[in-house]
Every structure is written in structure tokens, then in C-alpha cells.
Amino acid sequence: MAEIGDKAREEFFSEAQEIIEQLSRSLLSLDAAEKGGRSDPSLVNEAFRAVHTLKGLAGLFGASRMGQLSHELEDVLDDLRLGRINLSANVLDLLFEAVDLFGHVLTAEREHSDEPIPQLDELLMRIASMGQSAPSVSHPIAEYDLDPGIMAVLTEYEEHRLRSNVEQGLGLFRLRVHFDLATIDKALEDIKQRGKAHGEIITYLPTGEATSPDTIELDLLMASSDDLATLRASLGAENIVIEEVPRRRISSATIPPPGLTGQGPVTSVVPPKPESVVPRARHSEIAPQEAQGSLRSVTQTVRVDIRKLDHLMNIVGELAIVRGALSRTAERLRGEGMRQLASELHRLHRTFDRRLSEMQAGILEVRMVPLGQVFDRLARVVRQISREVQKEIRLVITGAETEIDKLIVEELSDPLMHMIRNAIDHGIESSRQRESVGKPPAGTIALNAYQKGNHVMIEIEDDGAGIDEAALLEKAVRIGKVDREDVGDLTREEILALIFLPGVSTRDEASDFSGRGVGMDVVKTNIAKLGGVIDVHSERGIGTKMTITLPITLAIVSALVIRVASQVFAIPLSSVSEAIAFDERGIRVVDGREVMTLRGTTLPLCRLRQLFQLTGTRDGRGFVVVTEVGNRRLGLVVDHLVGQQDIVIKALGETLASVRGFAGATEMEDQKVGLVLDAAALIEEVLAGIDAPRELMRSNG
Numbered sequence: 001m002a003e004i005g006d007k008a009r010e011e012f013f014s015e016a017q018e019i020i021e022q023l024s025r026s027l028l029s030l031d032a033a034e035k036g037g038r039s040d041p042s043l044v045n046e047a048f049r050a051v052h053t054l055k056g057l058a059g060l061f062g063a064s065r066m067g068q069l070s071h072e073l074e075d076v077l078d079d080l081r082l083g084r085i086n087l088s089a090n091v092l093d094l095l096f097e098a099v100d101l102f103g104h105v106l107t108a109e110r111e112h113s114d115e116p117i118p119q120l121d122e123l124l125m126r127i128a129s130m131g132q133s134a135p136s137v138s139h140p141i142a143e144y145d146l147d148p149g150i151m152a153v154l155t156e157y158e159e160h161r162l163r164s165n166v167e168q169g170l171g172l173f174r175l176r177v178h179f180d181l182a183t184i185d186k187a188l189e190d191i192k193q194r195g196k197a198h199g200e201i202i203t204y205l206p207t208g209e210a211t212s213p214d215t216i217e218l219d220l221l222m223a224s225s226d227d228l229a230t231l232r233a234s235l236g237a238e239n240i241v242i243e244e245v246p247r248r249r250i251s252s253a254t255i256p257p258p259g260l261t262g263q264g265p266v267t268s269v270v271p272p273k274p275e276s277v278v279p280r281a282r283h284s285e286i287a288p289q290e291a292q293g294s295l296r297s298v299t300q301t302v303r304v305d306i307r308k309l310d311h312l313m314n315i316v317g318e319l320a321i322v323r324g325a326l327s328r329t330a331e332r333l334r335g336e337g338m339r340q341l342a343s344e345l346h347r348l349h350r351t352f353d354r355r356l357s358e359m360q361a362g363i364l365e366v367r368m369v370p371l372g373q374v375f376d377r378l379a380r381v382v383r384q385i386s387r388e389v390q391k392e393i394r395l396v397i398t399g400a401e402t403e404i405d406k407l408i409v410e411e412l413s414d415p416l417m418h419m420i421r422n423a424i425d426h427g428i429e430s431s432r433q434r435e436s437v438g439k440p441p442a443g444t445i446a447l448n449a450y451q452k453g454n455h456v457m458i459e460i461e462d463d464g465a466g467i468d469e470a471a472l473l474e475k476a477v478r479i480g481k482v483d484r485e486d487v488g489d490l491t492r493e494e495i496l497a498l499i500f501l502p503g504v505s506t507r508d509e510a511s512d513f514s515g516r517g518v519g520m521d522v523v524k525t526n527i528a529k530l531g532g533v534i535d536v537h538s539e540r541g542i543g544t545k546m547t548i549t550l551p552i553t554l555a556i557v558s559a560l561v562i563r564v565a566s567q568v569f570a571i572p573l574s575s576v577s578e579a580i581a582f583d584e585r586g587i588r589v590v591d592g593r594e595v596m597t598l599r600g601t602t603l604p605l606c607r608l609r610q611l612f613q614l615t616g617t618r619d620g621r622g623f624v625v626v627t628e629v630g631n632r633r634l635g636l637v638v639d640h641l642v643g644q645q646d647i648v649i650k651a652l653g654e655t656l657a658s659v660r661g662f663a664g665a666t667e668m669e670d671q672k673v674g675l676v677l678d679a680a681a682l683i684e685e686v687l688a689g690i691d692a693p694r695e696l697m698r699s700n701g
Helices: 006-035 041-061 064-081 089-110 118-129 148-152 156-167 181-196 228-235 288-292 306-335 339-367 372-388 406-427 431-436 469-478 484-489 492-500 520-529 679-688
Strands: 171-180 199-206 215-224 240-244 368-370 393-398 403-405 443-452 455-462 533-539 543-551 556-564 567-572 576-581 588-590 593-598 601-607 623-629 632-638 640-648 662-667 673-677
Touching: 006 041, 006 089, 006 372, 041 064, 064 089, 064 118, 089 118, 089 372, 156 171, 156 199, 156 215, 171 181, 171 228, 181 199, 181 215, 181 228, 228 240, 306 339, 306 556, 306 640, 306 662, 339 368, 339 556, 368 372, 368 406, 372 393, 372 406, 372 443, 403 406, 406 443, 406 455, 406 520, 406 543, 469 484, 469 492, 492 520, 492 533, 520 533, 520 679, 533 679, 556 623, 556 632, 567 640, 601 623, 601 679, 623 640, 623 679, 632 679, 640 662
Parallel strands: 393 443, 567 673, 601 632
Antiparallel strands: 171 215, 171 240, 199 215, 368 403, 443 455, 455 543, 533 543, 556 567, 556 640, 576 623, 588 593, 593 601, 623 632, 662 673
């Protein structure tokens, strides 16, 4: 890539990524339209424009490989637009492969890698060798009595669209419209949008017969399956006259097509009018403002590097510490008798607190992105894998607009992709198997997202064969993950949870695409790193549902600060449902674990003092902080509730990153370091019975 500034370079990568995702969405819509038996040329045009823009960007920034791929794809999409090739499954496969390949190319450019990309060369060769099927050479347009003035100025693409519509049996209509010159842009766009519901407006051009210098008259050529009465009722207006283009009375076989370009030598039946009679104005001439362009941006958005937002969030976190210091100083002044000064400081503190909260909320909002970004990528994976394993899959997505922190979205891609692969490869049966048990031949995968309190829930549900619990249990026993004598004690939920243990699978060999059980431990670990949990529900013969529970953000969180012995900890409030006074008399022991009854339900307990081997006597009765992640709960027994505080979680570093039960560290209001408890991990360990006491590193103070 040519030498350019870092900022411009990052802008290039950001914009290119956005365009690639837009291209992917256009292709997915195109695929869905084709499968539904519909043809939407505007989707091909959208894809063409996206690739064309990518080519321009690549040229501007010297990204030669991206430019080469864009150039070749542009030719393919142009051939599709003009009907030179048909939109087949193979062509769509090639286009989707190109979308994936753009990611590799961008990565190589970002890393300044000059290493060859074999997939790129291979794809370019396939594009070059792709044959072009000639379109139909029949000329049904000749049957219509079209204005030769219009035919003479049709572009190649417009000719193709006209021919394609006529070949599909649609009727042709002429719309003569009068517009004020001052509002022509808006009025023309309005008639285009309204006409789209009835067909396709192929072209338009001025008639040169305007009644005043302030108006313009246009002829619009439209193809529609509706009749004239319907179009007049829907589109007709005082300034719009709609007429059907009549068919010629003589046999079309005797009439050559009028003035078509790109179809070999043809002779027009009626010569075109002189230019002085029919203006050769094209779109640019009737939209002078568009032609002249403008330096004003049409978008009100800006791109921001996520690292800059992290920096801002760190500053907000430090200001939160200052806020606490202000409050304490005001209280101290009040205690020393300086009540007026304390009151003034308190007022400043309240104003500061309000503005800081607004700033924090604003930054958090900026970090939020819709999950649709990653769902679009998953849709490509579903299409690709389903074709490779020859299974028909219907992907249903709901809640794509659900927002979550940008960093979580990025880290979520791989776990979700792994689960989708598993669902297709292992979950969904073949069409023959499905039909033999009365299921529809096409399997369904539902990808649902929604917000629940301070968490985002993501469900991956398939209507496949479900998990074979007996096979899963037998595999776990065989590889030593479960003792055979303990098999009878396992609940159904515990058996299903075995799927997340390393090496446990219902299959002895993983396929090329997935391995349910081979890698699901990694999926669970990655979800846990994001502060989330994953639950599995499965019914034999009915299907499997994986439910992921995630916090909305990891950047800055409200936390409950607690104290155990001399150690101070923070627990994200998103994981805390309530805190109650601890009463030793209510404790029972079930299966070797302390539990208590909370409003009629059994709550397992974990004494943090014992877990972290903290010494010192406890003054007071203590509290139980009830933590809840997903549908699992755990009561943490602590000494004191210090209060609520907004914290910025910092990573523990490589040496401490493997310590279980901690999400990171944070700076407390007294400017000491406190550890942030990972509620999801603690619940997981305690309920799994692997919460052995551990020595706590002395991080506080």
C-alpha cells in the first residue's frame, strides 16, 4: 500500500470494511430473492456500486490486490446487470467467496504483508475462466411502438432492463410528467419510489415541450405487471399522464429491433429525431445540482477509533474517583465546622456528578453497535456450510438491532460461528432423515437476540436431532471426565453441560466443519472472558438451543463494593440481584454444600473468606450478596457492603490473567486497587464443585 498517514489509513480500512459488509448484505438479499423466485435488479446494482466504490478506494490508497479483486468482480457484476450472464448458484458462491477474501486482503494490507494470497490468485483465475452465456437474441421490444427518441438514448443497462422486463411479459407504459425545476429532484425521486411498488422505471428524459421556463416535462418509460387502470389510480395526478405503450399491428418477425446497441448491426425502422427536436439530455442534465456535486457531506456520522473511546472512558473513570474525593472532602469540611464551604463544595459535587453521568452515558452509547453486524457474517457462513454439507438450511434472524459494546461484538464472532457450524453439521439432519421422521426437508436455525435488564441474550436454536445424552455421557466416562459410579447422580442439565468439557463429543471424529464437543470448551471459555455464560437445552428429535448471556458493556460498569476481612472487592451490579443480612441459623448443608432458603428457593452459598483464605475476625453478622447470571444464582457471603461505585475494569496482566474468579482490577475511590469479581466464573466453579480454596494475591493497597 502506498505511504499514507496513519489516520487516513485507518479511515481507509474502516470505510472499506463498511462497504464490504454492505456488499455482503446486498448479496444475501439477492440470494434470498432468487430463492424466493423474485428478481430484483436493484440489488445487483447495489452490489455493483459497492464493488465500484471499493475499486476507487483501492486505487486512491494504492491497495493493488484489493483493486485487482474489485476490478474483476465489477466486471462480473456488470455482466449480471446487463444480462450477459445469469445469476446462478455458482456465480453467487463466487461472489460470497470474494466477500470473505476481501477480509484476508484487508488484513494483509493492514499488516503491510507482501506475502502472496493463494486464494486470491485462485479466485481471480476462476473469474477469468468463467464463461459468459449469451443472452437471448430475440427482440420482443420490436413488438412495441416505442418512441425512437427514447430508444436512441438508452444506455446499455437500460436496454437490458427493458428487454428483460418485456421478456418476462410485463407491459410498457409512458408517464408524461410536469415538474417545477426548483423541486425536480425531490419530485422525480418521489415518483420513482411510488412506481417501484408497481414495476420498474427504466429511463426518463425531457420532451423539450415544457409550458414555461420554470417547468420541465419528462417522459418516463415504465414496465409493470399492473394494468393501466391500476397505475392511473395509484400514480396518476394532475401533473402525471399515464398511457400504455401500444403494440405494433404487424408481425414482430418482420421488424428488426429499434436502435438497440450492443446487439450487432441493426437497422432502425424509424430514424431518430434530430437532436434539436429531442434533447439528448441524460440524468445529469436534468439534475444540475447532482451533476455539479457538493462538498457538503450527506452523512451526519463520523468514525471513531475504539481505542480513542477507551481512552475517554479511562478519563471518565478517573473523574469518578475525583467525584468521590470531592464528596469526602465536603463531608470532612462539614465535620470541621466549615458548613458554608462544605455546602458550596457539595453543590459543585452535585453538578459535577450530573455532568459526569451524562458524559459516561454518552460515551457508552457511542460504543454500542447492533448485533446485526455479526449476524450478517453468520448468514454468509450458514449459506456456505449448508451448500458444502448439502443440507437445506433456513436461517431466521430476530433482534439484529439489539445493541452491545463494540468490543464484545468483535470477540463474539468466533464463538457464534463455531456454534452455527455445529448446528448445521451435527444438529440438522439430512433432508432424507428429516422427511423420514415427518420434519420439513429444510432445517431451521433461529438466531435471536434481545436485551434483558443489563444483559443481552443471544439464542442459537436449531430444529435438528438434539444431543444424544447417552452417547455424550459414555464419551465423558470413556475419556475419564466422569467416574462411572457417579453417572447415576448426574442431573439432565449436568449431562448436557458435559458438552463443554474438552474432548467430550457425541462423535468420535470431528468433521471438516465442526466438532460438537471439540472446541465447545473454547467457546465457553471465550464467552466467560466476556463476562458471559452459556446454557444448553436439548430435546432428542426436536432440537437444541444454546443461550448466551452477556453484559452490555465491559468498558465502565456500576459495581457493588464489598469488603471481606481487609480486602475490598467490586462486583458488577449487572450480576447482583439483591443483598440480604446473613444469618448462620438459616444455613443447611446439601450434598456437602452450604445453602439457604430464599423466598422458597434454595440458594447455594460461597463464603469468600474461605474461598480466598482470608484471615481475621468478622465484626458484625455479614451479608449475602445474591449474584445471578442467566438462570443460575449464587449467594456470596461477605463481611461489609461498602457502597456503589462506577468502575473501569483493567486487565490483570499476563501473569495474573489465569487466576480464576476475577474479571480484572479497578481503582477505588480511596485510590487503592481493588479486585473485580467475575460473578459468572464464580457461579460456574461453585456450582460445578471446583471452588477449591485459593490463596488470594495481595493486590489491595
